[in-house]
Amino acid sequence: MIAQPFASPDDIRATFCTALSNMYKQEVPLYGDLIELVNDVNAEIKKIKPDLWEIGDRLNVERHGAIRLGTPAELSMISRLFRQMGMYPVGYYDLSTSGVPVHSTAFRPKTTSSLDKNPFRIFTSLLRLELIPDLQLRAEAAEILSQRDIFHPVVRELVSKAEDQGGLNAEDAQELVQHSLETFKWHDRALVSEDVYDQLKKTHPLLADIVGFKGPHINHLTPRTLDIDAVQRMMAERGIPPKKVIEGPPVRECPILLRQTSFQALTEPILFAGASPGETSQGLHRARFGEIESRGAALTREGHALYQSLMKQAGSFTPTDNNDIWQSKLSRTFSPFPDTWDSIRRANLAYFRYSLSSAFEGTIQSGCSLDQLIKEGKVTFTPIVYEDFLPASAAGIFQSNLGEHSKLTTEGLNAREEMELSLGRKIQDYFDLYEEIQRNSLREVQRLTGCRL
Ligand code: OOG
Ligand code: NI
Numbered sequence: 001m002i003a004q005p006f007a008s009p010d011d012i013r014a015t016f017c018t019a020l021s022n023m024y025k026q027e028v029p030l031y032g033d034l035i036e037l038v039n040d041v042n043a044e045i046k047k048i049k050p051d052l053w054e055i056g057d058r059l060n061v062e063r064h065g066a067i068r069l070g071t072p073a074e075l076s077m078i079s080r081l082f083r084q085m086g087m088y089p090v091g092y093y094d095l096s097t098s099g100v101p102v103h104s105t106a107f108r109p110k111t112t113s114s115l116d117k118n119p120f121r122i123f124t125s126l127l128r129l130e131l132i133p134d135l136q137l138r139a140e141a142a143e144i145l146s147q148r149d150i151f152h153p154v155v156r157e158l159v160s161k162a163e164d165q166g167g168l169n170a171e172d173a174q175e176l177v178q179h180s181l182e183t184f185k186w187h188d189r190a191l192v193s194e195d196v197y198d199q200l201k202k203t204h205p206l207l208a209d210i211v212g213f214k215g216p217h218i219n220h221l222t223p224r225t226l227d228i229d230a231v232q233r234m235m236a237e238r239g240i241p242p243k244k245v246i247e248g249p250p251v252r253e254c255p256i257l258l259r260q261t262s263f264q265a266l267t268e269p270i271l272f273a274g275a276s277p278g279e280t281s282q283g284l285h286r287a288r289f290g291e292i293e294s295r296g297a298a299l300t301r302e303g304h305a306l307y308q309s310l311m312k313q314a315g316s317f318t319p320t321d322n323n324d325i326w327q328s329k330l331s332r333t334f335s336p337f338p339d340t341w342d343s344i345r346r347a348n349l350a351y352f353r354y355s356l357s358s359a360f361e362g363t364i365q366s367g368c369s370l371d372q373l374i375k376e377g378k379v380t381f382t383p384i385v386y387e388d389f390l391p392a393s394a395a396g397i398f399q400s401n402l403g404e405h406s407k408l409t410t411e412g413l414n415a416r417e418e419m420e421l422s423l424g425r426k427i428q429d430y431f432d433l434y435e436e437i438q439r440n441s442l443r444e445v446q447r448l449t450g451c452r453l
């Protein structure tokens with residue numbers, strides 16, 4: 001028998017992303033409306049500015065999603081599943097510093113070619129039970145979580161099979177995608193009684209969302225837009241209630257990092273488990289929403305530090321501000337951040353991909369430095385897209401959808417190492433990944449020009 005070739009993890013990821021998006025459109029029709037709005041705005045921008053560097057083939061399929069897991073064992077299995085889809089843990093985000101009792105990583109593709117095929121990422125949070133002060137509730141939550149299995153048996157089977165044989169054929173891959181959707185779908189039947197739900201919610205709404213249900217329903221999916229300010233304005237016109245303010249840096253000539261906004265989480269009817277079998281009572285739950293983002297250049301450590309100090313200087317959004325007031329305040333605060341690609345590059349604030357331009361004729365007569373080659377038009381450079389997340393923005397997104405609640409904070413020791421233990425691997429530092437892409441592009445220029453750069 002001739003062995004069938006394995007499906008490529010990039011293709012499995014692309015299929016999964018489409019399937020998840022279709023499922024979420026059915027579950028949350030407002031998300032479908034948001035996608036339409038984003039497609040309309042993107043089409044318009046492409047017409048006006050066809051040379052925009054952010055426009056690429058991947059734009060129409062570009063999404064990220066988010067889930068919240070309950071136990072290290074769930075994280076461990078998710079990590080194995082996502083690995084089969086070419087998604088690896090990148091970046092560590094400690095949200096406990098913002099009063100949210102989780103820590104997170106993003107599963108995403110790492111290489112340029114995988115990112116170009118489909119950059120789908122899932123922001124994955126893990127509940128930190130040790131941050132629940134009430135010991136009895138903590139034990140109760142742990143007990144409830146230990147009873148649930150968020151994975152379809154076929155998923156467990158196929159992931160083991162893939163690990164044993166080094167991949168999956170197309171048919172198995174299709175099965176894997178279909179059955180893995182089960183993990184992310186919405187269950188309107190809570191796992192717990194109204195009493196327990198209320199207790200969890202009182203301690204922290206996130207706790208009710210994670211512990212109260214059979215699985216980690218996908219809580220949002222986020223398309224990428226080329227003009228987030230336009231989408232924010234048009235959301236209300238199309239009956240999609242927007243979050244008050246756009247998170248992240250202000251609008252700029254040279255976009256950096258990530259700007260995000262969302263529509264408020266829906267209030268959805270749920271059924272609580274009753275005291276006796278078959279008995280139920282009705283309730284309401286808020287968790288699922290839609291989000292939009294615009295992505296700019298990945299910043300170096302220096303760039304990030306400057307970004308963070310300027311954000312700190314801007315202070316925080318106050319309830320009396322509106323988005324316009326906040327954005328103009330931010331724009332003023334960000335004036336020290338250079339706003340041409342060349343000045344950003346020379347100040348080493350962002351990562352770039354370098355390549356030879358058509359003006360290069362095969363020989364170098366004059367200087368051989370990078371700056372010289374760029375000045376002579378022989379080498380060009382494009383910003384590298386920021387593929388990751390921003391903890392402060394993520395905290396803002398969490399908060400805006402959870403309503404008023406008290407904050408839970410206690411510094412946990414070694415939380416990152418614990419997460420890595422469940423992941424079965426180290427969390428990759430995203431700066432290293434961008435640096436590598438930049439370095440490889442420079443090596444290629446070096447090889448072609450013979451210049452030592
Ligand atoms: C995740 C929020 C973080 C983002 O875009 O920053 C996030 C969550 O609400 O579970 O998705
Ligand atoms: Ni998000």
